[in-house]
Amino acid sequence: GESVGLHLPTLSVQEGDNSIINCAYSNSASDYFIWYKQESGKGPQFIIDIRSNMDKRQGQRVTVLLNKTVKHLSLQIAATQPGDSAVYFCAAPLVGQGNLIFGKGTKLSVKP
Amino acid sequence: GAGVSQSPRYKVAKRGQDVALRCDPISGHVSLFWYQQALGQGPEFLTYFQNEAQLDKSGLPSDRFFAERPEGSVSTLKIQRTQQEDSAVYLCASSLLGRQGARLFLYNEQFFGPGTRLTVL
Numbered sequence: 001g002e003s004v005g006l007h008l009p010t011l012s013v014q015e016g017d018n019s020i021i022n023c024a025y026s027n028s029a030s031d032y033f034i035w036y037k038q039e040s041g042k043g044p045q046f047i048i049d050i051r052s053n054m055d056k057r058q059g060q061r062v063t064v065l066l067n068k069t070v071k072h073l074s075l076q077i078a079a080t081q082p083g084d085s086a087v088y089f090c091a092a093p094l095v096g097q098g099n100l101i102f103g104k105g106t107k108l109s110v111k112p
Numbered sequence: 113g114a115g116v117s118q119s120p121r122y123k124v125a126k127r128g129q130d131v132a133l134r135c136d137p138i139s140g141h142v143s144l145f146w147y148q149q150a151l152g153q154g155p156e157f158l159t160y161f162q163n164e165a166q167l168d169k170s171g172l173p174s175d176r177f178f179a180e181r182p183e184g185s186v187s188t189l190k191i192q193r194t195q196q197e198d199s200a201v202y203l204c205a206s207s208l209l210g211r212q213g214a215r216l217f218l219y220n221e222q223f224f225g226p227g228t229r230l231t232v233l
Binding site for chain 1: 152155224
């Protein structure tokens with residue numbers, strides 16, 4: 001079946017450094033991807049999305065890169081702050097449906 | 113504005129007990145989803161409503177799980193005869209749009225509630 005997965009379960013960075021969180025997906029027909037941030041005790045919060053007709057999309061301090069050739073996407077966080085500490089999920093709608101398929105998540109820890 | 117709310121936030125149940133989890137979606141949102149999130153995992157789809165119609169229940173793990181949305185707004189997820197493996201966070205999400213033909217609108221942000229943490233002893 002379809003899968004969306006992250007490469008690393010944990011990532012520790014120094015405050016002020018850039019963070020890169022990676023994700024791979026299995027279905028080449030997937031055409032929409034979303035990054036969510038989940039803080040402890042809260043539901044997932046939308047960060048940024050990207051459609052398959054784009055290779056890159058930028059938000060405030062975040063950039064998502066999509067490489068359809070290798071079915072890989074990444075989330076880059078610039079100047080990582082303590083408030084960025086959370087679990088980050090990539091997700092994609094199940095092709096032909098709408099419910100989201102989530103990866104397992106990467107826990108980002110920011111060291112002061 | 114108000115987001116998606118869920119109640120209770122925490123529920124402890126004895127094995128065999130029935131529980132009911134409530135979701136209040138964002139007003140006017142057509143689509144409502146339930147997800148189950150085990151510890152250390154990503155959310156997994158349970159069921160989908162478009163207004164009051166339950167269009168997809170393929171993710172419900174057993175016939176002990178039942179969901180309803182009778183008036184197309186508030187939804188309740190009921191779990192009968194709870195088991196320890198039911199312990200998880202249950203997330204509700206809503207989105208503005210519904211299906212166009214056979215497909216849900218893809219570019220249709222899902223807004224998540226805070227979840228209900230269910231612990232079955």
